Amino acid sequence: MKRAYEQAQESDGYRVLVDRLWPRGVSKERAALDEWMKAIAPTPELRKWWGHDAERMSEFAHRYCAELDGNPAVDELSGIIARHPTVTLVYAAKDPKVNHAEILREYMAEHMYDTEPGCVDVGK
Template sequence: MSISIKRVYAAAAPQDGFRVLVDRLWPRGISKVKASLGVWLKEIGPSTELRQWFGHDPSRFEEFAERYRAELDGNPAVDELRGIIAEHETVTLLYGAKDAEHNQAVVLRDYLADHTA
């Protein structure tokens, strides 16, 4: 099993495997065809309130990650994503943010690694 992350605006590649968009909002300026998605799992994205509070401010990332992990603890979409991961050898979590180090896909990938048996 391999879980990677990638910006949805980057070109799809065969090594991406099954592509899952993990943003609550559809990314601007990209068509569903160009996104080349397996599934859009918007329910797994951070809540609107948390996303707006974070505002992609790197100085808030640590607290954002803590709050988002708490949301994931009670989110049924996590089980849905685990099922997707179990069905595919490689899964790529797609995100729209410009910052590759400070976004929800980073937190989600690490959360899954920490909470997988």
């Protein structure tokens, strides 16, 4: 995982923007993305309800995981992860712990390795 405002590095491997909105003030060249997966991000309704409020993080995680459970973009991201030795999830949120990319990373790890389905227990 890496913020869109951080310098891209060769070690990032395949860079995937996982936000529905383009990061403010970041050019396409600076972003150095390989892919932009808007569909993997939380729905606008869920994102607005959450508002990056740390106190809502646990409930947000459960709601976002429920969205991911029915989202075909999960299989698309699984394919990207399977084809590339290193994949960096790029996000724009300020807080490295209060953002949907953290939840997505954990969700994908569970999805890819067939562990018990569930959601990240955050905010505790």
